[in-house]
Structure formats: C-alpha cells, structure tokens
Amino acid sequence: MDYSSYTLRPSKHFVLSWMRKWDYDLFSLRSALEKAYKVEQVGRHKYEAYIRAGGKSRKLIFVKDDENKEIFIITGAEGK
Secondary structure, three states: OOOOOOEEEEOHHHHHHHHHHHOOOHHHHHHHHHOOOEEEEOOOOEEEEEEEEOOEEEEEEEEEEOOOOEEEEEEEEEOO
C-alpha cells in the first residue's frame, strides 16, 4: 500500500513504549508500513500491519482516515 500521502500520528502510548523499544522514528515507521508483508482490515477504519524485523514479527494497529489523509497508530506488538 502507498502511505506516502498520509500524515502519520502515533499515539503517546506507542511513542513511549514501542517506538522507544524498537528505536523507530517517523521516517523508519513510515518505511516499516511500506514494507509490511500483510495488511489486514479488522474494522471499518482499523487495520493491522505485519512487519518482519530482525527475525521477529511486529504488528502495528492503526486507524486510517481517508478523509483527512491521516494514519493514527494506536499500538504495536511483537512476536517470535
């Protein structure tokens, strides 16, 4: 998917927990979304993006607002 025209807005929880743990900034976060191997729609506007990084799987949960061209990243998760 092409998210280059969307503004990324991470939640405070995501910034203080997952972005810090993964050492991400907004540029690397956008890059990770672009490289996601699977993006699933789980609600009307809610999505889950699955990313591979360092042999582990990471999941981003976000809301995409097409009207305002904004992506609000709610939280993340990490697997094995």
